[in-house]
Amino acid sequence: MQHLFLMEFFGRGQSGRSYAVTERVRLFKNLNKDVKLVTFDYNPQYEEIWREAAPDVMAHHVNMMDYFEVEAVAGGVRVERLHDARQVTIVDKVFNQHDELVGEIYYGLDNKSVSRRGAILYNRDGSERMRLLYVQNKVTQVLLWDGGMLHVLSFEAMVKYFLDKLTAEEPSIMYADVLEETMTQAYGSVENAEVKVAYIHADHHVAHHQILVGFRNLLRAKKFDWIVTGTQTQAIDLRTEWGAQTVDIAPASVTVPDAVTDLADRRAMSVVVVTRFDRIKRVEDMIAAVVKAHKQNRDINLQLYGTVSDQAYYTQLQQQIADAHATGYITFNGATTDAIGTFATGQVTIFTSRTEGFGRTILESEAAGTPVISYDIDYGPRAIIGKAGKLVADGDVNALANAIVMALADKRWREKASEAGREQAREYDAEHVQAKWLDLITKLEATHENHVD
Template structure:
């Protein structure tokens, strides 16, 4: 079995988790059994798996040990009534009262019981029981500053299975100090979540001697590979650049510093990058011949062969598909669009992507302030996350990418797949392998806002050139067809002798 490992799957699904789902489809074509592993708890797991079409193909660390008997009903009223109707209490809606004070409060989410608070007579929350599809899944206990002291997870019989212990930390943030696990009649203690994850993986692969581990989220699993006691083929996927500045000789991200030693020790067998250029750079940087360039996504024939008339595109409509974070350098694009709008009033920019919560949304707040400062609110729009951008790609005239670095630049490929021309900074990694420069779009020097302006202005005043790029966009994207990407995975499996019969 091949296991693709990430932290969790969310309703607003990230590119990494989408890449994992697409990889499942490829492995199905190759007749190789595969599953996704998640290592963080996620209350929305059933809804997300249904949305992504991977029900029954996701293995979660907590579910592995808890083995809860999830209830399919979407209505937990009986359960709520049973919990609230306690001796000497009166019930008002979702609150149980004693002596005029709230002592139990139930909280619902989409009709299902989410958690129940138990309060003392001073009104402080003593404990909070969380529920998952009708099952009590874990409890948090609090001290007088409302910090978590312990969190204990239950099995299907209500027995304590895992306990997280916390102690007070700086700024009232609790620090995890100990994890206890009761498994196979033994009590195990771990000093960190990585140690628990290593134990989980050890148990998994001991039952499956043909297991292959593929880490998609390095920060949540790569250190666990180092702690594992069982050696199996394990690979690290670079979904983004492995250095802080995106340059091959730049400073490594801290989580990647042990990779060279792990390769030598057999804790890792190889590396997988989204582009050939990064695979070559990684091979040199980490001194390994087992470095592979395999695209993280593909486009189906339904996209690549779809006809999208150029006259359906809105003149002057520019788009950017990017998180609102500093690495995307959206300020470059906003300032450029403000200059373009003065000369080409039809120009309009729509930005699709999450607001990055890092540093209390400082990046997104700065970008919104910049739009106000440039008085560009009428033609620069923050559209948030949108799961399906088909209509956006098929009506835009140009997609623009101004990142400092990327791992693949998936949005560029998706745009070209829908016949949308693209203009991108020539950065590491992705754009140069996705764009046929001067044929399906344009590459401009990284960080060069003047050339970016000149390039976009040239396209805006030359619709025939823009149409030429649109006509060739799907041909450029065809390099990343399902058939071609499947072949790259097949080549990898054969070279690494990983084909499972």
């Protein structure tokens, strides 16, 4: 029985989706399951990216292009980039380890931004293997030579064609990390999978009766046998509203250290945040709240850590701090590879996402014994903060600022919240998450055995 985790793309600098899927692949491998990460988009550097993310599970990655023996993916090791007179990229020529041309990617300008227009991928004998046509960087048509026949397909139809082939080779359980509606439809249409499981993140179902359109269609079609959610509340809501067969399993586990720095030994009056600088995180609200809190207590400071996914937004945040004359107490500190250790330098953290897939940084803060002050949004914060922090009304910057001031003034509350947070985080350690997956796997494999009987 092979367990296939499907993901549209997998790359550097992504959100928690890549992290979570990588962890699931590793967890299934630890359970001695035949597990594979399955990706679909064309990227000559995919193996390099996957080796960086998960070197211990590299052999368990199957890319659709690689499956069809497209040399530009399987063997592409050198890219020669050609530019026009304005230094705009017009062609990437991809060569394999034998320095043979195995792919060409053609570019054009869309609203002054460089985007792919087409790609031709070659066999080693020079014959054409595949042609991809793009509109605004999205593949709209594929011409594939397979088994001596030319197949003209939409990208989603090619995904289904590929998955039907892959699942026909041996009994398969598919786990779709759903994102795009058209891709989800392709996953749901696969005929050979024994069981189909969809993972819906919390931000794909934003409060009662308000699921995003694509996932409403997913649930209405009932093409997936199980829906996995991050929290129990969401699982109950989906089961109640849609009659779906659901189970709640955290998208990622957290390691709780045996000991952390005592609050008394950390930076005084410090709010520490580890995030991705993206508009969905509403970092501007964090800054505005700390500026307000600082007016009540001049020792309050904000330490920001994280990667930049939106440079224009990051520049906007820098300007916001400068305009508020807050550069002396609000600081950007770059990315960190040790989130728990970083959280353990502060007295509290704040969480202001517009929506959230789960809120892994909440767990990391709790593991560090750092209380969490968060907007009250479905489903992550409400489900996993509990006594480890405070919830304030979504979008209420004044309430957030007041909560910061009160938390930093109340040492006893912080100590209790710190202890409660570490206890709460232990419920999401690797052992607990693995046990939940094992319970589901047992049910899924029993379904296959029943089919065989």
